Amino acid sequence: MAKRYSLLFTVFMLLTASAIEAQTPGNIRIPDILGYETITFDPHLHTVFSDGLVWPTIRVEEAWSEGMDAISLTEHIEYRPFQRDVVADDYNRAYDLAKPAADRRDILLIRGNELTRSMPPGHFNALFHEDSNKLAVTEWRDAFRAARDQGAFMLWNHPGWNQQQPGPAQWHQEHTWLLENDMLHGIEVINGLLPVYYSPEAHQWCLDYGLAIIGSSDAHNPMAMDIDFTAGEHRAMTLVFAEERSVEAIKEAMMNQRTAAYFDNMIAGREEHLMALFQESFEIESVTRNRYSFSAVLRNHSDIPIRLSGKPDANESVEFFHRLTVPPQGSAEIYISDLNQESIEEITIDLIVDNFLSLPGQGMPVRLTFRPD
Ligand SMILES: [Zn+2]
Ligand SMILES: [Zn+2]
Structure with a gap:
């Protein structure tokens, strides 16, 4: 009986130990x-x-x-x-x-x-x-x-x-x-x-x-x-x-x-903190030029998703996504085209980070410039 008890006790201790280790x-x-x-x-x-x-x-x-x-x-x-x-x-x-x-x-x-x-x-x-x-x-x-x-x-x-x-x-x-x-x-x-x-x-x-x-x-x-x-x-x-x-x-x-x-x-x-968080979290990588357009990969190094939309009344002559989420620790591919220029060197777009509220109820404006690698 004593032996059986000690065996059970050992099994119990092992189970407990593994449960703690699993955390x-x-x-x-x-x-x-x-x-x-x-x-x-x-x-x-x-x-x-x-x-x-x-x-x-x-x-x-x-x-x-x-x-x-x-x-x-x-x-x-x-x-x-x-x-x-x-x-x-x-x-x-x-x-x-x-x-x-x-x-x-x-x-x-x-x-x-x-x-x-x-x-x-x-x-x-x-x-x-x-x-x-x-x-x-x-x-x-x-x-x-x-x-x-x-x-x-x-x-x-x-x-x-x-x-x-x-x-x-x-x-x-x-x-x-x-x-x-x-x-x-x-x-x-x-x-x-x-x-x-x-x-x-x-x-x-x-x-x-x-x-x-x-x-x-x-x-x-x-x-x-x-x-x-x-x-x-x-x-x-x-x-x-x-x-x-x-x-x-x-x-x-x-x-x-x-x-x-x-x-x-x-x-x-406050904008100074949210802008710094955005800059540390967000990265533009692999920009490629086609004739009238760029493709690029946007990367997010944080657990906070980055929700982007075009700034109203800006970006004339440029076409890109309406709304886009760069997922936590993930990436998103985008296409931007400039309707006026052929063989463009770079494209700049004005966006709002909709889920970074730097003013009451308002997303934070950011300006991004894309240059081919
Ligand atoms: Zn209370
Ligand atoms: Zn309370």
């Missing part, structure tokens, strides 16, 4: 730009320590399997519906439970909380503070001050959330007060939980007031319940252009607006 970390391939590392960060997540449906360590495993660099478990301070089942008077508990798992998986865990107030000012994430318990105070202004006094990055979440703010997102005088008192540093331009997830109003405010453009999942369910990874989907996230892969460097980059929001194959950001 591989995910890998999100987006180029580094402008001398910075491109860091993937989800700054808005929930667990059972507020109204999420997973244990904190599961958020770490999800991030690891997707290839994320950094996450924050931003439990609501004021809304904890599972308190009867998950008894914790300590608002730091979710972070403390997840931290050893994050260290083991080399995921950067950033302390965060969602200050959950009615509009105005609405919901705000405090990030990078030291002690969540100091945020649990009655007056909303005191809670914000408690976060700022710990050096927190303050993120205005889902300003266009219908339940709080019917119609387009609105800026209130409370937001001006927060801005003037160093308690507003970024806005969620993309929220992965809401049906309308991109806010052009929030994008414009980020540009007008010098705020970081943020995307986040705001996941409450296990990630695989909301995201179809087999179909190539990914969670909403922030790309942070940081000096190195560390918590301090992510904070420095976010405080200096070196971010972009990424979801559903769309990226929203």
Whole structure:
């Protein structure tokens, strides 16, 4: 009997070991730009320590399997519906439970909380503070001050959330007060939980007031319940252009607006960052001349598809595709003809990268020149 037990135990151990070995970390391939590392960060997540449906360590495993660099478990301070089942008077508990798992998986865990107030000012994430318990105070202004006094990055979440703010997102005088008192540093331009997830109003405010453009999942369910990874989907996230892969460097980059929001194959950001991403991702190769036309291969070195269309009222006398997607890590062949010239040396065309939003709701213009190899 003892022998049989030990045999079974050995088989069990072997199976467990192979199951662990079979797991591989995910890998999100987006180029580094402008001398910075491109860091993937989800700054808005929930667990059972507020109204999420997973244990904190599961958020770490999800991030690891997707290839994320950094996450924050931003439990609501004021809304904890599972308190009867998950008894914790300590608002730091979710972070403390997840931290050893994050260290083991080399995921950067950033302390965060969602200050959950009615509009105005609405919901705000405090990030990078030291002690969540100091945020649990009655007056909303005191809670914000408690976060700022710990050096927190303050993120205005889902300003266009219908339940709080019917119609387009609105800026209130409370937001001006927060801005003037160093308690507003970024806005969620993309929220992965809401049906309308991109806010052009929030994008414009980020540009007008010098705020970081943020995307986040705001996941409450296990990630695989909301995201179809087999179909190539990914969670909403922030790309942070940081000096190195560390918590301090992510904070420095976010405080200096070196971010972009990424979801559903769309990226929203500042033109300087999106243009650099485009230049590092996109390549024109093998240009061949025929009599009146060129053929060329366009290559994409990133996991973000590149969706191109002709710029309206440009490109007179030149004929090419109407719309074209250069797939992630893939290529597309194109033909361009110049109707006026024979034996042309080069062709220049003006395009819009439709899924790179460098201005609110608008794709980014690019000019490409084709010369035969
Ligand atoms: Zn919220
Ligand atoms: Zn939330």
